[in-house]
Amino acid sequence: MATLKEHIYAVKNLLERGLASDDSRLSERFIAFLLKGARSQLLKEKINKYREVSPLSYQTICVPLELTTYHECDCLPASVGCKILKSKCHIPRELVSKWGSSLTVLTASGRVLDMSSLTQNDLAKFSDSNKKPKLAYFIENQHIYVMNDTKLKMVLLSAIWDDPEIVKEFCGCNSNNPDEPCYDPLNDDFPIDSELARPMRLLVVQELQNQYRMPEDNLNNAKSVDAGQDKEN
Structure with missing residues (x-):
């Protein structure tokens, strides 16, 4: 498992190998938005195929x-x-x-x-x-x-919430300690099935490729790097 922050860094690492330098200044908030959308899409597809979703995604x-x-x-x-x-x-x-x-x-x-x-x-x-x-x-x-x-x-x-970060400060959920959120994207695991983590990142890279017209050869290099990172994890 990995945190949202780690998924963002992984995507940025892929993009640095595929995007032109002028296009690499993507905000982490925008990448997080795309990651959350890709997560929902993949989990919905998995459920629609009668496949069981991990309790860790809830x-x-x-x-x-x-x-x-x-x-x-x-x-x-x-x-x-x-x-x-x-x-x-x-x-x-x-x-x-x-x-x-x-x-x-x-x-x-x-x-x-x-x-x-x-x-x-x-x-x-x-x-x-x-x-x-x-x-x-x-x-x-x-x-x-x-x-x-x-x-x-x-x-x-x-x-399975559309936006996992919505629980961060939902309804003053941690009233005993307001300074500590109920969900910390920096330290808590991002709620997605482990086998969907890499496809989620690649969906984001592919979407950004369409927006920034990343060369296909560079995208393939990025995919190879991501596969290597997954083996290390």
Whole structure:
């Protein structure tokens, strides 16, 4: 495994062998943006082919909840509508394959919540009037709503996030130590399956080749260097 910073350095090392000197001054932020896009593309392709993705490609975030009214309409009296738990922060975007979302919502004890919707059938299925109402959730306006429980303080969201760095300071995740982020791209492993790391870097190099018209011979030399680096790692 390698950190995002190490992947950026690897790409820059390849580019120094293939790009003209005037084109080598690419920002690390731009390379990181391309790496994250290539990561999502490769992971989605892997899932679409029924292949299992490593748990190391998933990240889990803690989402605090607050009790509120669902409708949030100022024109209605406070007595209208039932109380419901809602996430305090907007939920980041997760990777969605042709098989559906990569998101799993759990309680702190590990109980998995069923996904619901606002359709009449689902509302009836998860109604608290049932003898054994199930814990469920739905998403609206980038917020998680939890059904059939008003005492939970938080839920855990596990997913392949489109942007792994989004968890860095998500919702003040490390309130006990605000100076220490929940995800450190300088020191934490970049969440991608190990066999996809090199293809991810080469996708970025190829995209930059198209933008800067890198000569094909130089690109092949860069690929050879990357293969050698992988053997060393």
